Amino acid sequence: MTSTAHSRRPAPALSIVSPQVLSRESGASLVEQIVRSIESRIDDKLLRSGARMPSIREFAESHQVSRFTVVEAYDRLVAKGYLESRRGSGFFVRERAPMTAAGKPRAVDSAPQQLDVVWLVRNMFRQYPTQNSPGSGLLPAEWLDGELVANGLRAVSRQHQSLLLNYGNPQGSPQLRQQLQLKLAELEIAATPEQFVTTAGVTQALDIIARHFTLPGDTIFVDDPAWFLMFGSFAAMGTKVIGIPRLADGPDIDKLAELAALHKPKLYVINSVLHNPTSTSLSAAKAFQILKIAEQHDFTIVEDDIYCDLHPGAAVQPATRIAALDQLNRVIYLGGFSKTLAANLRVGFIATSPDMAKRLADRKMLSTLTTSDIGERVIYKILSEGHYRKHADRLRGKLDAVRDKTVRQLERIGLEIDIGAPAGIFLWVDARCDTNVLTEKAMEQGYLLAPGSLFSPSQLPSTRMRVNVANMQDSGLLRFLEREIGKVASRA
Structure with a gap:
């Protein structure tokens, strides 16, 4: 018979922060890291109101930090309204009423937060350690050349002060546009400086183009799967976003032709080279067929080539850019440097016909006047x-150096990689389970995954997920995936 004392024993404390989350090399203190991690779990409803926190001693021992560190972190969370202290019982997650703009509490939404595009973007900006973020789209900071960027900044700071204090050119730095002319010439795309418009990254470029070409109710085609951020952005404009199935060598041409005849799209946004999330590239045959269908149904192709500089070149691996075939008549070409230089250098560009460049520059001025001339000068210098x-x-x-090793590790623990890519950042893997569920479990352990549902306009559950090969070097992450995938295999 179970004793009363035993039946009233409090539930075991939750595992709140994975030890791998805490980094003594981070610029943030251990207290700040603990506070930020617990805040995010409460905000994302991974920790529910009333949940008991580990005791100060338990937390300190399990995370190998001092009790003073835990006390200060818990005190900060109490002061911010995330936790409450119950004398003699410990610390508990506090029921928090979300605040309206007027500062008045509104009803608490008891439903768990949905995994959607905004969810992933928000968590990407929570600064998870790189090794804990296989769902991120960025390379590790230690792979990038901070000194290269710093030297460019120092050189720009020594220029005449008037250049630093005024607006930039609405169409973009003339020097940078001349340099971009040379860059595209290497890709066999002929363009004069007048055919470029600089932007705050490819994200703004897509926004400018979509606002220029479409009205509410119009249709935009995207690949399926594809870069998730544009789905929400286009939908917010009132457009209809339709996915074209992406195969290993490009889109399903029969489906593209069928849907183009049915929906008469205004735009088709495509990664020709190192497609996100599969890292596959377009074949020459598919490129010609896409251009032919676009001419037949009179839509514009927007070629997003943000991963251009991570491709070894056509001489090493085949890669066809539609803009090289079309020479910027029906194709608008996009590029940028945030993936290879620094995410904080939001410098991208649009290359198009001279007349369209003027129109898009006008559209840009209506929203942002100009982009950062300082950032553009730094890019030009580099x-x-x-x-x-x-x-x-x-x-x-x-x-x-890491791609083949990562493929072997993932296959060993039971992930299937049926679309092999010889270059690029990403792998598109099949976990053979609902990756939304897997992502929620990973979040509890301090790991950020990118479930496949986010990469389709339909947002339906998927067994796929995108893996950043540069951020898969953490042994704890691999053990977590092996354990969870093993559970799936044992049930099969």
Whole structure:
């Protein structure tokens, strides 16, 4: 017979923060890291109101930090309204009423937070350690060349102060646009400086183009799977977003032709080279067929080539850009440097016909006037001095060094990789389970995954997920995946 004392024993304390989350090399203190991690779990409803926190002693021992650190972290969380202290019982997650803009509490939404595009983007900006973020789209900071960027900033700071204090050119830095002309010439795309418009990354470029070409109710085609952020952005404009199934060598051409005849899209946004999330590239045959269908049904192709510099070149691996075939008549070409230089350098560009460049520059002025001339001057400095090419070579070498190892590790623990890509950052893997559920479990352990449902306009549950090969070097992450995938296999 169970004793009363035993039946009233409090439930075991929850595992709140994975030890791998805490980094003594991080710029943030251990207290700040603990507070931030617990806040995010409460905000995302991974910790429910009333849940008992580990005792100060338990937390300190399990995470190998001092009790003073835990006391200060818990005190901060109490002061911020995340926890409450119950004398003699410990610390508990406090029921928090979300605040309206007027500062008045509103009803608490008891439903768990849905995994959607905004969820992933928000968590990407919570600064998880790189090794804990296989769902991120960025390379590890230690792979990038901070000194290269710093030298560019120092050089720009020594220029005449008037250049630093005024607006930039609405169409973009003339020097940078001249340099971009040379860059595209290497890809066999002919463009004059007047055909470029600089932007705050490819994200703004897509926004400008979609607002120029579409009205509410119009249709935009995207690949399926594809880069998730544009789905929500386009839908917020009132457009209909339709996915075209992506195969290993490009889109399903029969489906593209069928849907184009049915929906008469205004735009088709496509990654031709190192497609996100599969890292596959477009074949020459598919590129010609896409251009032919676009001409037949009169829609514009938007070619997003943000991963351009991570491809080793057509001489090493086949890769066809539609803009090279079309020469910027029906194709609008996009590029940028955030993936290879620094995410904080939001410098991208649009290359198009001269007349369209003027129209898109006007559209840009209506929303942001100009983009950062300082950032554009830094990019110009790096490109014009010849250092960027060697830097891109080093990044490709580092990716090549970890890609095969990562593939072997993932296959060993039961993940299936049926779409092999010889270059790029990503793998598109099949976990053979609902990756939304897997992602929620990973969050509890301090790991950020990117479930496949987010990469389709339908947002339906998927067994797929995107894996960043550069961020898969943490042994704890591999053990977590092996354990969870093993559970799936044992039930099969």
